[in-house]
Amino acid sequence: MKGAVRLQKYLADCGIASRRKAEELIASGRVSVDGAVVTGMGSKIDPARQVVRFDGEVVKPDTDLIYILMNKPKGYVTTLSDPQGRPVVTSLLKQIDARVFPVGRLDIDTEGALLLTNDGGLAQKVQHPSHETNKTYEVIARGTVKPETIAALEAGIVIDGRKTWPAKISRVRRQAPCTSLQITIHEGRKRQVRRMFQAVGHPVVNLKRVAYGKLRLGGLKSGSYRFLGPEDLKKIYL
Secondary structure: OOOOEEHHHHHHHOOOOOHHHHHHHHHOOOEEEOOEEOOOOOOEEOOOOOOEEEOOEEOOOOOOOOEEEEEEOOOOEOOOOOOOOOOEHHHHOOOOOOOOEEOOOOOOOOEEEEEEEOOHHHHHHHHOHHHOOOEEEEEEEEOOOOHHHHHHHHHOOEEOOEEOOOOEEEEEEEEOOEEEEEEEEOOOOOOHHHHHHHHOOOOEEEEEEEEEOOEEOOOOOOOOEEEOOHHHHHHHOO
16 A cells, blocks of 8 residues: 555554554554544554544644643543543643643653653654663652662663663662662653562652653643753753
């Protein structure tokens, strides 16, 4: 099929969701092509000849790309909708008509830096480990995290039978009964930071993402957001 693209890529390019999340949307039966529901991951479409719908609405590419950095509060989920009725992060975006989606996840009980965009290509780069986009978190962990434990976390530990990639830990301060520190990783496994500390016997008490690369949250207040320009985007990959 001339001009054909994979359906999940088309959805991402149109700002519906990241490519990974788009695959989940397809599998759940929420996407149709020319009136027929498509659930296969290998499906290709010709955007010039076929009509794609998501939840019944026609999907078309956005002409303007939007990039937003939000300070996500606790209590919000990083999905576009939630069957349990919990608040979603996009509800915090006021006076924005364009459809944007969260890049990756932050757990409902985790706060901090969250990118939102309608640029599927950027989302793919930020989330895929091969691009090694660093994400920095401030962690408060229960107990005294000893130097040998920090060394083990930095070298990588096994979670679900697979070793985590090397991490960098700094700014360690021990204040009984907890230890606060900063950790930088470039993987994006589900609840990865929490699971890493749980695996070494120091459950996370509080977790906040503070940076993507050199793009830092700074003084952005909880629940607030700002638009990003070209210079901001460059910092993500530094």
